[in-house]
Amino acid sequence: MNNRILDKEVQAYIKVNREKSPSEIALKKSPFSDVSSSEIAAQIDGWQRAVKKLPTWAFSAGIYYPDKINLEQCSSEHTALIKQTLITKGSKVVDVTGGFAVDSCYMAQEAEIVVHCELNERLSAIVKHNATVLGVNNVVCIATNGVDFVQQQEDGSLDYILIDPSRRINHAKVFLLEDCEPNIIAAQDMFFRKSRFTICKLSPLLDISTALQKLKHVKLIYIISVDSDCKELLFIQDANYTEAPKLVAIRLFLDQIQTLVLTQEEEKQTLIRTSQPLTYLYDPDVSITKAGAFKTVAKRFNLFKLHTHSHLYTSSDLEPDFPGRAFLIQEVFELSAFKKRTSLEKANVSAKNFPMKVEEIKKKFKIKDGGNEYLFFTTDYLGNPIVIHGHKV
Known part of the structure; x- marks a missing residue:
């Protein structure tokens, strides 16, 4: 951490140039003898990454940005706010794999103390500085192995442990929980x-059922999407909990939040109704599909499925609170008649429970991407391939 970067004249220079290309700045000669152009470029790159993901950091004067990989891997403020709601007022929290400390800083607003453990001494120093800038005075930064730190504490002395195990070991991706670092299976x-x-932040690609076979006492599983992109899986473990876990699908979009709570058993026992396409078509958010709430979401919103395996839904009346996209159906085509009966050359194409992939469909029917038209290539409840043309509600 080069403290010279925090000098007023350097910060003023960064502010004036922060919307310029970092690579362009890196190639220029630095106006400061003890701050390199690459260091200035790194701070500008950090600010540009933080603007949307971490606006509180981006618009606070005097923030020091770490390496870009730390910003890529950290939580967004939206998802950190969810974690803040998971802890009780006045609790003691240890963030075992602290990183850039977005989660730590948000949890600190509820907790009595948050201990931020980070092996990277430089990153730990950056977090300590930024916490002071942000006025978060109850985050204690320790450059240490977080698992070792927890092991040294007295039994029952902590309220929450937060851990985000790394899925990259020696620059290679790993996919099994026990191969991540730290090994949360061995440490639980x-x-x-x-x-x-214990709150485990895990890869959104992880299979939930497989994880449940290895993690004990899971009480809640949060599946969090931001703007239709699944960002986080949170497994909340409660040492006293022995029942089936609840799944909480959370959709964050346009500063709104939608939540659907269910159990795997509820999904299993739910009966579905199928129908030909009616007036409206619904495409569920990724948080719903990741939670496996295919039948539950139909029941909760009084919808029909197009087919048992077509995760698209329909209704005669609009359900405005549906967690996903809604479309007003314009036309429904049998696949064999689609090309003869439409002149659409540009549309947004989706394929669900359909034998062809999107790229194949676009090539075969000569459809270009974009515009306000939407085409869903799918299968109806009789097993027939169909195409639904709709406009977004």
């Missing part, structure tokens, strides 16, 4: 002795 029993609750 020790965690339960130190703290009743």
